[in-house]
Amino acid sequence: EVSSLRSTVAIEGSGLRVSRRQRTATDAPPRARRQEANE
DSSP: OHHHHHHHHHHHSTHHHHHHHHHHHHHSOHHHHHHHHHO
16 A cells, blocks of 8 residues: 555655545544544
8 A cells, every 4th residue: 555655656656645635534533534524
């Protein structure tokens, strides 16, 4: 997963934000996920 994520980031560049956000939303606790959704 990590290496494929790096490849995606390298190719898309701006995709880094999306990838980081998705990973954070997935790894973060329910509270943080709610805040992300509200944003």
